[in-house]
Amino acid sequence: MISLALFVLLGLALLVLLYLFARRGDSGVEGGAAALVDARQALTCLQTGLLPAELVDRVFNEDDWRFVRSKSGKRVQELFLRERRRIALSWVGQVRRQVLGLKQFHSGQARAYARLDIRTELALALSFASLLALCRVLEAVFYLHGPYAAPRVVGTAILVAGKVCIVSEQSLAFLEPGGAGEIPRQSPGGASAA
Amino acid sequence: MVAKRMDVQKAAQDLRMRTLATLPRTLDRFIYLASTRDYNTGMYYHDGLSARFSPEAACEALADCHREAFHRLVAMPMEQLVNEMEAYIASQSYPRDFISVWKGLQPYRVAIPVKADPFSAELLFSNFRVALAIVEERLLPPHHSKQAA
Numbered sequence: 001m002i003s004l005a006l007f008v009l010l011g012l013a014l015l016v017l018l019y020l021f022a023r024r025g026d027s028g029v030e031g032g033a034a035a036l037v038d039a040r041q042a043l044t045c046l047q048t049g050l051l052p053a054e055l056v057d058r059v060f061n062e063d064d065w066r067f068v069r070s071k072s073g074k075r076v077q078e079l080f081l082r083e084r085r086r087i088a089l090s091w092v093g094q095v096r097r098q099v100l101g102l103k104q105f106h107s108g109q110a111r112a113y114a115r116l117d118i119r120t121e122l123a124l125a126l127s128f129a130s131l132l133a134l135c136r137v138l139e140a141v142f143y144l145h146g147p148y149a150a151p152r153v154v155g156t157a158i159l160v161a162g163k164v165c166i167v168s169e170q171s172l173a174f175l176e177p178g179g180a181g182e183i184p185r186q187s188p189g190g191a192s193a194a
Numbered sequence: 195m196v197a198k199r200m201d202v203q204k205a206a207q208d209l210r211m212r213t214l215a216t217l218p219r220t221l222d223r224f225i226y227l228a229s230t231r232d233y234n235t236g237m238y239y240h241d242g243l244s245a246r247f248s249p250e251a252a253c254e255a256l257a258d259c260h261r262e263a264f265h266r267l268v269a270m271p272m273e274q275l276v277n278e279m280e281a282y283i284a285s286q287s288y289p290r291d292f293i294s295v296w297k298g299l300q301p302y303r304v305a306i307p308v309k310a311d312p313f314s315a316e317l318l319f320s321n322f323r324v325a326l327a328i329v330e331e332r333l334l335p336p337h338h339s340k341q342a343a
Contacts, residue, residue, distance in 0.1 A: 076331055079324060080324045087316065090313065
């Protein structure tokens with residue numbers, strides 16, 4: 001009698017597990033596509049909207065401040081510093097959000113598409129952690145001391161973000177036509193059509 | 195597709211050589227190109243260019259040149275932006291009214307290309323505000339600019 005109850009319990013547990021695995025598989029496909037799209041958008045936003053050298057240079061180069069300081073009154077100087085601090089905070093906030101998006105992609109879906117070796121994965125994890133920490137430091141520094149207080153930290157953040165973008169680019173390369181890591185398309189019969 | 199792109203490039207080159215050549219400053223070009231766009235549809239129109247090429251090629255060429263002017267303005271040092279704005283305002287009939295309208299209505303907000311990167315747009319708007327304040331300070335005495343603000 002006891003053994004029968006155990007078998008029934010075991011059977012029920014297996015059924016529950018089967019159900020959970022089936023649900024996970026379903027959401028994985030949908031979630032995977034959404035994660036890929038989000039990651040691609042985050043990468044594009046970083047590469048074209050936030051990290052281009054001329055844009056970062058415009059925000060953090062002190063030449064503009066020197067010009068404003070030498071050619072205008074106190075009211076305009078205050079306006080400039082207020083505006084530039086707001087822009088710097090907006091920049092670092094957006095970088096952090098996009099990097100978080102890429103991190104979620106790498107910790108969730110990337111393994112299924114890009115075969116990164118363990119050293120690359122560890123280096124990437126370290127880069128994400130340090131980049132997110134740098135962004136928090138920059139937010140505090142910009143808020144307290146203005147946009148020109150930590151040029152080296154800005155430079156380091158851009159460098160690390162650039163590395164993260166390169167690895168993410170490789171992980172998402174299969175999305176591009178003829179990408180290096182393109183997933184082979186399956187024919188209805190299961191044979192690779194690529 | 196390639197032939198179409200070639201047409202657009204030729205139209206853009208023609209636009210630069212003829213119409214835009216008469217507008218040496220980037221800010222003037224930017225405002226002019228934005229004014230060739232229908233605010234309802236986002237399509238650009240230029241009769242001469244459409245006649246020489248095609249309406250589609252003209253539209254694409256104008257959009258390309260508009261994006262180009264936008265990116266140049268975003269990357270422009272503050273000193274140069276102030277100089278361009280000062281010259282642009284000086285070319286207007288009523289500089290004081292111009293400053294007042296640009297500060298109040300901020301018409302430059304609708305002058306950016308349709309798919310402009312949001313952060314670049316934010317930076318440009320911010321730079322416009324500062325440049326406008328500098329020009330205002332130069333053109334108007336301090337007590338007057340306080341009243342206008």
